[in-house]
Amino acid sequence: MSNVLIVESENDKFFIEALIAHISANIEIGQPICAIDEYECLGMSKLEERLRALTHRIIKGEIEKVGIIFDADKVGVKKRTEQIQEKIYLVINELELENRTAIFDSYIQNKDGNGELETVLKEIKSKDSTIADCLESWKKCLPDDKKVSQKDFDKFWIQIYQRYDQCTKKEQKQAWRKCDNEISLSKNIYDLNSPILENLKKFLKEIGE
DSSP: OEEEEEESSHHHHHHHHHHHHHHTOOOEEOOOSSOTTOSSOOHHHHHHHHHHHHHHHHHTTOEEEEEEEEEOBTTOHHHHHHHHHHHHHHHHHHHHHTTOOOEEEEEEEOBTTBBOHHHHHHHHBOSOOHHHHTHHHHHHHSOGGGOOOHHHHHHHHHHHIIIIISSOHHHHTTHHHHSSHHHHTTTTOBOTTOGGGHHHHHHHHHHHO
16 A cells, blocks of 8 residues: 655655655655646645545555645645645545545644745755845845745745855756755755654654554
């Protein structure tokens, strides 16, 4: 049997793969539900599609556990969990008609109840971030009609940290290959032993058992 993990984006997949390898868990990560070029993903409707697509494998006895990792974003952990649970119930009802069951569980990426993957990555950065930290001054000088959201800011901060704080001049010339999220997560520039990740690690271990 397989234990399957559903994630929102390619970047989530890269991060979770790094963490899974770090804790030696045994989990299959499916194709992210958001396309790589989608900034705003209609995650809930796509989650329902993905869960329904897994039902035939559950019915055949190929899948025992399904884990779901989503961002809290602005709606918060409680609301996001409720939204996910609604989709899970739909699938559970279908499985009951086939006399089949599976274990479903979810984890919401967040810091203090809100945020997303980039919010967490910013918190666990482990190397010098001098250039990225200068963005705080840039943010303060923006006029009111040009303000950026915290979500946009965190994404921008991570891009600058990875490209300009942690890549060499030579690597920067091929930033799309040498400084992207997939490569950066293999460079040991994030602290995967951070206490912030303990609940996520526990979730992954339970799904992987």
